[in-house]
Amino acid sequence: FLISVRLNGRSHVSHSLSTSFPARRSFATTISSTMATKPAFRHILDLSKDEKCAFLSSFDSVLSDCDGVVWHFTGPIPGVDKALQLLRADGKKLAFISNNGMRTMDEYRKKFRTLDVEVQQEDIVHPALTTVHYLKSIDMRDAVYCIGTEVFKDYLRQAGFVVLDGPKERFPDNNRAANQVRVYSEYFERHERDPIVGAVVVDIDVNLSLQQLMKAKCYLERSPDCVFIVGATDYVIPLDASMDVIGPGYFIDILERSTGRSALVLGKPGKTLAQVVREKFEITSPKRVLFIGDMLPQDMGFGTRCGFQKLLMLSGGTSKEALFEHDNADQLPNYYADSFADFIELYNERVPNEE
Numbered sequence: 001f002l003i004s005v006r007l008n009g010r011s012h013v014s015h016s017l018s019t020s021f022p023a024r025r026s027f028a029t030t031i032s033s034t035m036a037t038k039p040a041f042r043h044i045l046d047l048s049k050d051e052k053c054a055f056l057s058s059f060d061s062v063l064s065d066c067d068g069v070v071w072h073f074t075g076p077i078p079g080v081d082k083a084l085q086l087l088r089a090d091g092k093k094l095a096f097i098s099n100n101g102m103r104t105m106d107e108y109r110k111k112f113r114t115l116d117v118e119v120q121q122e123d124i125v126h127p128a129l130t131t132v133h134y135l136k137s138i139d140m141r142d143a144v145y146c147i148g149t150e151v152f153k154d155y156l157r158q159a160g161f162v163v164l165d166g167p168k169e170r171f172p173d174n175n176r177a178a179n180q181v182r183v184y185s186e187y188f189e190r191h192e193r194d195p196i197v198g199a200v201v202v203d204i205d206v207n208l209s210l211q212q213l214m215k216a217k218c219y220l221e222r223s224p225d226c227v228f229i230v231g232a233t234d235y236v237i238p239l240d241a242s243m244d245v246i247g248p249g250y251f252i253d254i255l256e257r258s259t260g261r262s263a264l265v266l267g268k269p270g271k272t273l274a275q276v277v278r279e280k281f282e283i284t285s286p287k288r289v290l291f292i293g294d295m296l297p298q299d300m301g302f303g304t305r306c307g308f309q310k311l312l313m314l315s316g317g318t319s320k321e322a323l324f325e326h327d328n329a330d331q332l333p334n335y336y337a338d339s340f341a342d343f344i345e346l347y348n349e350r351v352p353n354e355e
């Protein structure tokens with residue numbers, strides 16, 4: 001199955017925040033002196049008191065990822081509820097951009113409600129709804145072939161699109177060579193009754209098969225007008241400290257390489273999503289937005305693309321070691337923190353300063 005267990009689990013995922021500070025500080029000092037060309041990023045709790053205040057006043061909105069930052073797949077992240085409430089009480093506008101289209105909007109809102117944070121549907125960017133928005137914007141009337149979860153496909157169906165999926169039957173693998181050719185040609189043949197496919201959409205699908213990839217390839221090659229859209233492009237989906245799921249990124253690579261087509265990315269860090277987010281939230285001063293996430297290519301890459309300030313949380317898919325070893329400057333943060341709980345400490349410290 002798709003889950004691969006990492007032998008060297010992420011012991012770095014810190015559950016004991018106070019004990020991790022000394023190690024973090026010494027590590028940061030050593031590294032920053034040896035990597036002068038890299039952009040400087042600092043732990044938000046290592047800022048001076050004045051810098052902490054300046055940081056908290058430097059943004060009006062927080063756009064945040066969800067999995068690995070607001071919660072884990074396997075359970076809550078301590079302190080997130082308090083931190084989000086403090087940010088909101090300080091007048092920060094909160095919105096969320098997830099690459100996870102496996103969860104319905106209702107499920108997202110319920111999860112936020114367990115944190116005592118009321119979040120409206122329009123404040124959550126969901127890859128399936130972004131796809132619906134995009135397909136409507138280009139007036140898509142033809143069928144949509146979708147590799148994705150039932151949740152994702154249901155959003156397309158609810159929006160009125162004809163959704164094709166599958167096939168679920170296996171290729172026969174015990175025939176003689178001549179029969180194999182016949183089986184494949186029947187598979188790729190276009191029949192009169194078949195609807196025209198105007199878009200191929202690929203997102204997370206835990207039951208993905210070679211048959212589906214070949215269907216997608218065949219539709220993309222049949223017509224250059226067939227739009228190629230992808231949601232999440234993650235290569236790895238971290239479930240917890242010891243489990244990673246293989247993400248759709250690898251399979252999107254297979255389709256791009258085998259067809260010579262480039263996908264339109266409607267998940268983070270896609271350029272098209274950046275446009276959608278700018279318009280949706282009417283962002284005019286991107287530097288006044290703090291983007292928070294746990295993945296370097298998806299979250300920090302997206303933050304860079306949008307011109308936001310960027311904060312990496314070490315509570316999810318990126319270890320401190322991986323952050324300091326990463327050499328793609330566009331995917332590095334301006335700040336990092338152990339988790340959202342660090343905001344509680346920031347706000348605690350700010351109060352006496354404002355006497």
Ligand SMILES: [Mg+2]
Binds near residue numbers: 293
């Ligand atoms: Mg995440």
